[in-house]
Amino acid sequence: MSTTQSNKFLCLFRFAAAGWPAKPSSPQEMQAQYAAWKAWMTKFEKELLPGDGLTPAGAVVKGGNVTDGPYIESKEVVASYSLIETTSLERAVEIIKACPVGMDPNASIEIRQLGGYGG
Amino acid sequence: MADIEPTPGLPEHYFRHEFGRLVSVLSRRFGVHRVELCEDAVQTALLRAVQSWPQRGLPDDRSAWLYRVALNEVLGGLRRGKRTDTSADDIDELVAETGTEEGVFMENEVKDDQLRMLFVSANPEIPRESQIVFALKILCGFSVEEIALRLFQGREAVYKRLQRARSALRDCIGEPELADVGQLASRLPAVLEILYLLFTEGYSSAQPDRLIRHELCEEAIRLGKLLEEHPVGAAPEVAALLALMYLDTARFESRVDGTGGLLLLEQQDRSRWDRELIQIGISYLHGAARGESFTRYHAEAAIAAEHCLAPTYKETRWPEIARLYQMLDSVSPSPINTLNRAIAIAEWQGPEAGLALLEALKAPSWLLGYYLWDATLGELYRRSGDSERATVHLTRALDAAPTDAEKALLRRRLEACSTCSDRTANVQRLHG
Numbered sequence: 001m002s003t004t005q006s007n008k009f010l011c012l013f014r015f016a017a018a019g020w021p022a023k024p025s026s027p028q029e030m031q032a033q034y035a036a037w038k039a040w041m042t043k044f045e046k047e048l049l050p051g052d053g054l055t056p057a058g059a060v061v062k063g064g065n066v067t068d069g070p071y072i073e074s075k076e077v078v079a080s081y082s083l084i085e086t087t088s089l090e091r092a093v094e095i096i097k098a099c100p101v102g103m104d105p106n107a108s109i110e111i112r113q114l115g116g117y118g119g
Numbered sequence: 120m121a122d123i124e125p126t127p128g129l130p131e132h133y134f135r136h137e138f139g140r141l142v143s144v145l146s147r148r149f150g151v152h153r154v155e156l157c158e159d160a161v162q163t164a165l166l167r168a169v170q171s172w173p174q175r176g177l178p179d180d181r182s183a184w185l186y187r188v189a190l191n192e193v194l195g196g197l198r199r200g201k202r203t204d205t206s207a208d209d210i211d212e213l214v215a216e217t218g219t220e221e222g223v224f225m226e227n228e229v230k231d232d233q234l235r236m237l238f239v240s241a242n243p244e245i246p247r248e249s250q251i252v253f254a255l256k257i258l259c260g261f262s263v264e265e266i267a268l269r270l271f272q273g274r275e276a277v278y279k280r281l282q283r284a285r286s287a288l289r290d291c292i293g294e295p296e297l298a299d300v301g302q303l304a305s306r307l308p309a310v311l312e313i314l315y316l317l318f319t320e321g322y323s324s325a326q327p328d329r330l331i332r333h334e335l336c337e338e339a340i341r342l343g344k345l346l347e348e349h350p351v352g353a354a355p356e357v358a359a360l361l362a363l364m365y366l367d368t369a370r371f372e373s374r375v376d377g378t379g380g381l382l383l384l385e386q387q388d389r390s391r392w393d394r395e396l397i398q399i400g401i402s403y404l405h406g407a408a409r410g411e412s413f414t415r416y417h418a419e420a421a422i423a424a425e426h427c428l429a430p431t432y433k434e435t436r437w438p439e440i441a442r443l444y445q446m447l448d449s450v451s452p453s454p455i456n457t458l459n460r461a462i463a464i465a466e467w468q469g470p471e472a473g474l475a476l477l478e479a480l481k482a483p484s485w486l487l488g489y490y491l492w493d494a495t496l497g498e499l500y501r502r503s504g505d506s507e508r509a510t511v512h513l514t515r516a517l518d519a520a521p522t523d524a525e526k527a528l529l530r531r532r533l534e535a536c537s538t539c540s541d542r543t544a545n546v547q548r549l550h551g
Contacts, residue, residue, distance in 0.1 A: 022131075026135075026260070026261065027134035027135040027138040027162075027260040028135050028261070028264075028265065029258070030135065030165050030169050031126055031129065031133060033169050034126060034134070034168070034169045034173060038127050041173050041174070042127075050175075051174060051457070052174065053170040115322070
């Protein structure tokens with residue numbers, strides 16, 4: 001690993017626009033989801049940095065033109081992001097695989113190592 | 120989802136119960152004709168909580184947090200739907216009113232709102248089979264799939280019943296206020312019926328998953344207590360229904376053996392009965408014994424109490440139980456009561472006396488096709504030594520029994536029947 005690179009990883013949670021949520025969850029299922037996310041965050045507490053959800057509000061600027069909507073491609077929605085600070089990309093992958101949607105075929109999670117170019 | 124894992128920092132069923140509380144509060148504010156809008160808003164608020172709470176931790180006042188989010192959702196929905204909402208006159212007013220308030224509410228007001236919603240589900244405009252579905256959705260926070268699973272109905276049927284309830288309420292802008300005791304009292308029997316159905320569905324349904332069944336019993340008791348705590352529920356039949364529910368629940372776990380097989384009352388380990396629940400049930404039963412009213416809930420609770428208080432199966436006061444079934448039949452006539460009374464009489468005076476009662480009964484055809492009818496006849500014939508008739512009825516019961524657990528039980532009895540017939544044959548050979 002080059003020394004300029006950061007040990008932080010940006011994880012973008014994408015969901016198939018049509019398939020998310022696949023069906024409206026019941027309150028009981030939502031409680032189970034909450035418990036699962038909470039357990040994941042507690043387990044990797046030391047490596048997870050605060051992330052956030054993303055609202056559907058947004059815009060796209062392209063060549064000075066602004067269009068509504070956050071989606072450059074409408075097939076997928078980036079619904080939230082997480083930041084992981086850990087030793088390697090392999091470890092980041094391991095953590096993401098363990099998260100509640102890590103195995104969900106409707107979700108894809110892009111993991112990118114931060115460049116740390118800002119100094 | 121059947122398994123309920125303990126959630127860190129949250130009470131069991133928190134989301135589900137919070138759904139019921141918030142929909143009740145919002146529907147009081149915005150009208151039950153907008154219940155669907157309120158449901159969607161609360162659903163969104165809960166979803167927002169799933170996304171935010173694991174990350175940021177639980178807010179200090181979770182309920183207020185959810186309420187604020189849901190309230191904003193409702194207001195947004197009202198503004199968007201202004202042109203299509205037929206009762207739109209009040210929208211500007213509602214929006215302006217809610218703009219200034221803090222979003223705090225008192226616990227007892229929330230209880231009143233839920234109670235009010237319980238009476239809304241008993242609205243006579245809503246078809247009976249829709250009432251229970253609506254209560255499970257709105258007050259208990261179950262989804263259509265979860266209700267279908269619990270009531271053994273198809274998803275489509277549940278959905279249609281729910282829609283029927285909602286459309287009946289669309290024209291009900293003036294739903295009852297809790298202060299309107301006269302109107303509420305007229306709905307009390309329907310409310311009790313909903314709770315009774317909820318409970319018996321959980322207690323005796325063929326649903327193999329015990330957790331799921333127990334959940335329905337818990338819900339019925341929770342709503343029953345809500346009713347009982349309010350002056351509107353100060354009627355003796357409310358206490359009687361609660362007595363019945365507690366006394367039955369006390370025996371819930373002892374009805375199955377270690378492998379999930381059904382145990383008859385006679386075989387149950389009475390030390391596994393929950394003494395604390397029995398005590399609560401008995402005190403409700405005492406509370407129910409006032410005034411003139413004697414309902415089916417009184418009779419059924421008194422029967423349950425007789426069983427709970429009997430030290431052994433043999434020492435059960437069968438004459439009293441037979442008498443109570445007769446009283447039950449006088450307030451709520453059904454040949455099933457006679458069937459049950461025959462069992463008590465057989466224990467008291469012998470199988471022949473029980474059989475005499477059943478043979479004298481003009482059983483309707485639906486009863487003749489009911490597996491418990493054959494199961495009871497089969498058992499009584501077996502005890503009276505008529506193994507031939509016993510085998511006929513037990514075989515018929517075995518064919519019609521709805522669950523594997525019940526089939527297993529009947530198969531054991533059939534086996535007992537063939538051993539008993541061997542023994543009878545032996546005895547006859549010896550004496551003949």
